[in-house]
Amino acid sequence: MSGVSSSGDVFNRFNTKEAEELQVGFIGNPNSGKTTLFNAYTGAQLKVANWPGVTVEKKEGAFKYHNHIYKLVDLPGIYSLTSYTIEEKVSRQYILSDEVDVIVDVADASNLERNLYLTLQLIEMGKPVVLALNMMDIVEERGMEIDLHRLPEILGIPVIPVSARRKTGLDILMHTVSHHKGVASNPHVVVYSDLIEDKIIKIEERLREYDPNIRNPRFYAIKLLEKDPDIMENTPIDVSDIVDRSYETDIINQKYDIIEEIVEEVLVNKQETTKFTDRVDGILTHRIFGIPIFLGIMGLVFLLTFTLGDGIKGIFEGWLESFSEGAADALLAINVGEILTSLIVDGIIAGVGTVLTFLPNIAILFLALAFLEDSGYMARVAYVMNGIMNKIGLSGKAFIPMLLGFGCTVPAIMATRTLENARDRRKTILITPFMSCSAKIPIYVLLSSMFFGEYKSLAALSMYIIGLVTGLITAYVVTKIENKADESKETSEEAEINHLLIELPEYKTPNTYSIAIYVWENVKEYITKAGTTIFLASVVLWFLLRFGTSGYVEDMSQSFGAATGRFLAPILRPAGLGFWQIGVSLIAGLAAKEVVASSLGILFGITNLDSAAGLTAMSESLAALGFGTLNAYSMMIFVLFYTPCVAAIAVIAKELKSVKWTVFVFVFQIAFALLASTLFYQIGSLFI
């Protein structure tokens, strides 16, 4: 593009053919489609990165287009550029730094009024800003029109209509970006009342006296008038005679006044909302039916996961069976030694294969979660559950990470970042692992199919209910303890009540593409895990179970693994789990929960554990040990509560930033699992 245009060709002045690098920051309100846009550009190159010392994540990606390399930085969504939340601080620091060449303000065009507030603040910063009006397709659908000639005239920055979903306007946007490097926006677009303008001029003068080279003193003057703590601290001049009070509210008010005018001028056929969302919300957020509907939806999700998933699973089991037999025959035919054949067939295929047969269940669960997340229902759950969550000392918002925890604990723990205070985060991190993640599905399905016959779905479903209820009770108890501790302290830490404050997006028909991506990413993750962690765990387990003090052993009970399991048996016995095989599989499960299921296959020498024949063989083997229905349920309870996996502990450590708390969480989970399963088994034994 730089070769074609002559007028805008300001930075290609050396006429080099080398690609020029442009650092482009994506900023915008939450849910304005920033990441969709980011993905549309970067495709598969997206990677997740941390900033040093901050808790909020930004994403980076790069792509080459014409003669430029665009380095895109996706910043967390924010409503304003004040410095009250970590996200806001991080975004502001990034924009004020010289790192960024052009800022792309991604605005939801269907919600122009609120989005322009951030736009005006960005313009005031005097950096190169391009406004990307996203979701133009929705604007059109609703019959609204935006005057795309008048808006850039008023704002003094280029305004590019795009649709990240439909991938329209993307080339034009980057073209504009490439021509906009070094083109500062005009901070005078927003003009305040005479009183404030006078003060701004006075402060500007003082700023210039102090530093004649200051860039955009207007921005700092406005921030000083707002008594912005960050800027006040870093500005060594005294303006207290001019700034007699905080003018923040005045400044916000006047910005919104201007926005109202702009919207009045550029938006034709303004429609506040779609009737569709109102109608759906009338049902889903109903004051009485809201909670039952939510519980019903979740019940349906898990029921589908187990019943529908089981149906499809049969096909996979068939494949696994023929593959396993074929592999054994092939290995025999090429004269592979017996031990190696055993490793491959009994170790790897049994371990990895068992886990892979559960793919249909996993895919269905994530498909359902994708629908919940993509439709706009997630935020409603926070509202619907707020009452219950407040009673246990959390905000309804804390329910979102918990809900995500049904998929995978790792991203769920990361999602607790949206919670405002540290206590809430800690509590939510403590209870989120109680929400059974997808990796626990194989264990639930295996054990309940073996022991609960026609009630197997119900048995599996009960784990979700027990986990949820226990999580809520745990949070309640922790809150009570915290409150007690506060009372005993003289100066109680301000008892922060957890306020719910969340935007409810418009409902939209879930996008097939983004749902497909969501499900595929998770399925891929599962397969990758089967190929790496579970593969490795299976190999290690096979070695531990096939080798003992006397070398290779035919009888697994003579192996190192068995010795370890026996060591644990006395601790697990009160819970009805005092068998060395169970001990081994539970330890192995620390690597990943699926390993508990796969290790059972290895332990009992059943290659196709999940098939009807495999299940019968397995339950017979277990029954021979004296492991019955009660033991099975006790094991399900233990698995429900104990440490999810190494990855979850790692992310908990990262998010809590405290070794002490992480160790506490770990010990708590194991102790709790032991206590709960023991309690169940002992009480259960009285009746059976």
Place this chain on the structure above:
Amino acid sequence: MTLQEAQNGKEYIVKQSLLKQPQKRRLEAMGLIEGTMIRKINQAIDGSVILMVRGTRLALGKDLAEDIIIRDITPSDLRNRRIRRGIGLRNGHTRAGGMGRAKGMKDGQGKGHGMGRAIGPRDGQGKGSSIGKKRGN
């Protein structure tokens, strides 16, 4: 009355916000300020409220909803809105709008932040060209 006492489906004007920081500021950033017209949509049993502010649906917990004082809309509100807009028009439009055009912009640059910026003059050019090109297309 407070937002909690308001009727579902009815529009009101925000009279006063008794919220503490940082919640107050956060809501202000979302456009909920004194004088803003809002519409209450729903209320849950626990007292949480859904309301419409500037085209955005917001869910607020009970504690927040209790601290937002609202009043009914009067005909004079609508009139005042128009008047206020009129004042704003002078401020916002003429000056802001003028800035967007090439001449006004150059003036603005000179007076405003052009100081100490080596690429000051280029600013105007770049901007002019990119807007011009967009029109050309």
